[in-house]
Amino acid sequence: MTTTEPELLNPSGCPVAHLMDIIPGELPAGQHMRIIDGLREQSPVFTGIAGEFQFFTLTRMADIRKSFQKAQVFTNAAVTPTDPNPPYRWIPEMLDGKLHVDWRQLLTPLWSPGAVEKMKPKLRQRFTEVLDSIAAKGSCEFVSEVALLFPNVIFMDLMGLPSKDADQFQAWEVTILHSDRDAPGAAETQFAAMMEVMGYFGALIEQRRLDPKEDIISYVLGARIDGEPIPMQDILDFCLLMFMAGLDTVASQLTYNFWHLANNPHDRERLLAEPELWPSAIEEFLRFYSFVTPSRKVAEDTEVAGCPVKAGQMVFMPLVAANRDPREFENADKVLIDRENNRHIAFGAGPHRCLGSYFAREELMTAMTMWHERIPNYRIVPGTSVPEHGGQMGITSLHLEWDV
Numbered sequence: 001m002t003t004t005e006p007e008l009l010n011p012s013g014c015p016v017a018h019l020m021d022i023i024p025g026e027l028p029a030g031q032h033m034r035i036i037d038g039l040r041e042q043s044p045v046f047t048g049i050a051g052e053f054q055f056f057t058l059t060r061m062a063d064i065r066k067s068f069q070k071a072q073v074f075t076n077a078a079v080t081p082t083d084p085n086p087p088y089r090w091i092p093e094m095l096d097g098k099l100h101v102d103w104r105q106l107l108t109p110l111w112s113p114g115a116v117e118k119m120k121p122k123l124r125q126r127f128t129e130v131l132d133s134i135a136a137k138g139s140c141e142f143v144s145e146v147a148l149l150f151p152n153v154i155f156m157d158l159m160g161l162p163s164k165d166a167d168q169f170q171a172w173e174v175t176i177l178h179s180d181r182d183a184p185g186a187a188e189t190q191f192a193a194m195m196e197v198m199g200y201f202g203a204l205i206e207q208r209r210l211d212p213k214e215d216i217i218s219y220v221l222g223a224r225i226d227g228e229p230i231p232m233q234d235i236l237d238f239c240l241l242m243f244m245a246g247l248d249t250v251a252s253q254l255t256y257n258f259w260h261l262a263n264n265p266h267d268r269e270r271l272l273a274e275p276e277l278w279p280s281a282i283e284e285f286l287r288f289y290s291f292v293t294p295s296r297k298v299a300e301d302t303e304v305a306g307c308p309v310k311a312g313q314m315v316f317m318p319l320v321a322a323n324r325d326p327r328e329f330e331n332a333d334k335v336l337i338d339r340e341n342n343r344h345i346a347f348g349a350g351p352h353r354c355l356g357s358y359f360a361r362e363e364l365m366t367a368m369t370m371w372h373e374r375i376p377n378y379r380i381v382p383g384t385s386v387p388e389h390g391g392q393m394g395i396t397s398l399h400l401e402w403d404v
């Protein structure tokens with residue numbers, strides 16, 4: 001798993017682990033996170049190569065939290081370890097300083113607890129439609145038929161897009177975020193899909209400029225930062241971030257939750273008998289299956305967990321490393337659906353903490369409770385595998401069946 005290449009070791013003797021060792025391509029579900037658990041117990045920090053660049057990986061909660069909070073040093077100018085000089089700028093994720101604060105102020109009301117409360121009936125209506133489409137069949141491929149579909153149709157509603165385009169969005173999402181990165185031409189296909197998404201949003205922004213509606217794009221079009229309207233390119237960069245931050249995250253989390261409950265009937269039976277445990281169970285799934293893998297670009301020479309890092313280098317901070325750290329959580333390696341004081345950082349920490357966390361929790365709560373009211377007993381289809389992709393980790397397919 002880890003290799004020792006003396007020419008790479010920096011003066012502090014930082015141990016070596018390359019990105020492909022940490023999150024290689026496809027593995028059976030759960031494996032990527034167990035590899036990271038193994039690294040954490042070897043060292044608080046590793047260095048390695050990602051693409052052509054040297055980068056650093058932090059493996060423990062204390063160091064990861066501290067780095068998120070020191071945002072002047074650990075900046076969001078780049079957020080992927082393989083790409084320290086990106087030609088794109090997702091908004092607000094890749095902003096720092098005042099412009100980031102301005103955007104947060106603009107966006108915070110959209111997903112405040114009050115705003116989310118008003119969205120509850122729509123969430124229930126949309127998840128009823130998802131359940132109606134599969135319940136009588138007695139089986140489904142959960143990722144495509146439920147986990148991706150639900151946040152997708154909700155996103156379409158929020159952005160004021162016609163539901164008829166949901167399939168197209170789901171196809172773009174799979175190409176951009178889940179295509180096999182080692183396949184020939186994968187980068188070109190991904191880039192082409194990203195350009196199509198931008199083209200779609202570009203046309204939509206023009207429509208809303210002429211004919212504003214009650215949706216997020218019209219809201220951002222009407223907003224001002226420092227008294228000035230927001231440039232078209234920035235609105236596009238915001239739309240792209242929304243597409244990536246709001247869709248795939250909820251889909252991945254939902255799939256881990258169902259994979260867990262299909263494999264652990266005792267937890268499922270307890271939740272059916274004690275539904276008041278759903279909120280703590282959802283927090284525990286967020287902690288245990290933390291699939292987001294943020295990175296930061298270092299603005300000045302510094303050190304992480306005793307390893308010197310140079311300005312311009314990347315620091316990679318898989319959240320599962322922090323959230324399963326036994327120094328921080330008792331029984332960190334166990335899923336306890338009634339865990340109390342669960343101070344996980346599955347939504348990040350510091351100035352870039354997830355803006356959609358209330359909303360994401362409500363989407364998860366809606367899906368988990370409504371599914372179990374209608375389909376309380378289900379199992380993984382015997383003989384099917386449950387593969388997991390690397391990058392931002394996620395289960396690729398999950399075949400479930402139930403009696404009808």
Ligand code: HEM
Binds near residue numbers: 079249
């Ligand atoms: C289970 C679901 C979700 C998880 C686990 C999650 C997790 C995260 C994490 C870890 C970050 C911080 C990334 C970093 O520090 O680099 C983040 C940022 C963000 N998330 Fe989420 N997220 C989820 C759902 C959502 C949803 C549903 C929305 C919107 C509707 C959303 C909107 C955002 C935005 C706008 C940011 C950027 C915030 C900033 O840069 O200031 N997220 N999310």
